[in-house]
Amino acid sequence: MPSSKILSTLLLIIAGALFSLKVLSGFLPHFVRTPPVKWRKRVNRAILAAEKATKKIPVLDFGWKTGSVRRQMILASFKPSDYSNRVYGSKIAVGPEDRQNRETFINRMIPAKRTYNRVIYGFFHPYCDAGGGGEKVLWKAVETTLQKDSNCVTVIYTGDFETSGEEILSKVSKRFGYELESSRVVFVFLRMRRYVDPKTWPRLTLLGQAMGSIVLAIEALYKLSPDVWCDTMGYPFTYPIAKWVARIPVITYTHYPIISSDMLDKLSQMPNFKSNIGLRLKFLYWRIFMILYSGTGSYVDIASTNSTWTQNHIKKIWPICDSRIIYPPCSTENLIFKEESSGWERENQAVIIAQFRPEKRHSLIVTSYASALEKQKLEKNVKLPKLVFIGSTRTEEDRQYVEKLKKLCFDEYTLPKELVEFKTDCEYTIMKDYLRNSTYGINAMWNEHFGISVVEYAASGLIPLVHASAGPLLDIVVPWDTKLNGQVSECNDSTRTGFFFKDPSDPDFAKYTSKNYKTLRDIFLQVSEMSDEEKLAISQRTKKCVLSKFSDTTFSEKWNRVLEDLPEIELAHQ
Template identity: 40%
Template structure:
């Protein structure tokens, strides 16, 4: 990392010169000169550092082979984003067997355990001889807990630090970000000379986020302290708008952008000034619909179970699910007595914050008097989840502006009728209201739809079947086909002849 030290030394000297000039400057002309001296030395220092680093990293790349580096610092998390990563790697391995595949990760477990987890979690078998891991030691720089204030810019700058570390480990021919760290793009595009591509699950900032601040709406990322203060709201709006401009600059460095759905695609097209169908394409994520479709529909014999599947994160808003249940039992006592309706919340916890959130939700259920009708199941196995899928009748989803909604798709494939939030992914790509499920916003709306489904079950046999039939577009096969369709031209433009498999 010697060039980095050179860069810092040059910056230090430049800043020292500027300080000396300011101390001697007493006239307007001198102040003007100071501004020039501030801009010119720093610009020259930055340019020289970029040139030095570009030469250094370019000389380290093995141009006799084509390599792809997937940037996914949390590759063992086991969620939908990780399924995208491994399915993309598997598809690449099958069509370009001679291309060298690398994954940048902060996970420290042995390679064999990572491959075993991929197989056990997603039933994806990779070519283990052609997928190597580059271990990142500075992953804390992209964790929200590292930046309790100014989290957006903190994590973004942190991702640049992490990306620089990744670059020191390997300079790939193609760099593919599959976690949404857009600020890593200039590191690999400018310093490494790599071709950059990305799969975006959700924009780091969106017009929706800015609108919520403008309207003084309280949310998980806009505290009541800010929403009640005009000065703080104005300051946050300025911060968000400046960040959005920088986000556009770094996003423009990706030659190919794949988005996981219509909502994400439209927001990215708007912010990054991309054109859908030209340099931005919607590619639905792979969902395990086949194994879910093997479960029996058996609608009339299913239990009066409302199933929730999601991590226990603040934005998932499981509190609304418990409030919905309380409203349902209060307005329609039949669910408390004859029907014995239950809410089962299935999910995983990432850290102590998530575990504390589970305890808070349990307390909420107790306070609302519905604890006997609520069951929390943390970290269930695949077989246990399938049992829940085969028993449940209704699936509830309450996240506002969910970028896609893999859990909703899985429910529909398993024969569980969804009542999802009326926004973003579920609204634009997944649920057709009154045909394959329902969309709601308030606890009253959720409760009415759930009551209708459970109390008049015989009316919804056809909806269950149509919901299952609608999910084939989210299959592994569809993802493989669409991912390769859009990624192939980019890979072919970079690939060396020996790496290309005849199609």
């Protein structure tokens, strides 16, 4: 079947599904939120029957109404986390504390008899156990939400069936240091996560994942309808579903737009675009998808983004949406190792912390360094820093990539081995030692949406040498006035927090030739001539900047404002 026909068929399917849900939206909230008649009596009888039997756990099945009953039991429960669905699936087991306090529990099932208001915040994050930066945002938002309201409950919609809720929260504590009140964290495990896995959609991946997220959102709401829908992973086609099916407020945290004008421009500017029918069909596909993506923004109440770059794109895509920047929680408080007030004692080395993938442009760093080394032979009093590449390798392809980099360094450029070091998959404690003792931190990626490694450099006292684009340029390595303790517009010797570079290999290099950015080679030579006093001043200034902008405390303050600015949540229908 031709690609154009496949595309049109899929668009008809997704449009038909959305139209059907829109038509049914008047009935659907009742379907997912209103329990069946006499459900309280069934729960009460099940508890009483279990009391007469030895070690019997009352487990109930309400069929297609199970999700609405689970919701009501969570609202009444003494320990909501008991109503996670991993063990009993579509059935509901009454929690031990609720069985012990049966009479009060049954009475609390009646909204008028509850002495508290309980809001259920649903966090849609199908890969909540991944342990990356996106998950750090999720768990800090969950922790902040729980701390703001002692009565609220957070629900995590995830597909991580291979582990339990207790194990996930234990990893959160070890990885991020966040201690959550586990009794108010409910895990709803979703069976259909494969539909948002890119491997499921080898062709038309964007559209396939969009359709898959709709299916997954319907499953989530069917199993448990929250009072607020929080998407912290980036599934925009779930927003109209949450509005139509449950009629609840929608909060989003966007790490990067799933499609942007940059992607369309880059495709249309390819040399053979006009003569290549495949590229033109792809452009049409992306264009139609962008229109669909734009429509999802009308269902968002508050859209938060991780950086200025992402914010600028979201404003174009969702112009009518309330959007605001909330920088990721980078735990900068925990990375302030020491104050070099007595002098500069760090080693003359530059670290590059990034996964070993081509888009991180390690080869650009190597090539620039080799060129600077040749230039250094002609200069006096110039000593280039040692390079230390630190990163993880997820696949065999990544490991082969590291070997190619080593060949580039030692075979093609014949760089001295004492000047270049590779540390793959090293422990976090080892990485922290390098952050504590090095002088520079390099990030060469083009259009890094945010750049948490750059924040780690700055918080650790390193001097950032970064590509002049996106997050590092607009948000992190910004001019900073230490007396005002604030960001300023002019960059000079007294406000500098790092150094920028551009390269002819940048896709948008021609647009920025007038900015007169140096190349990385020239930056290497420039910083090598800095005095210890200059290094110390930049280091201290940069640390103050990131501690103010990217701390966990700052994230919590801004997330709390989002919760406060939400439309009034209807509690009467609970």
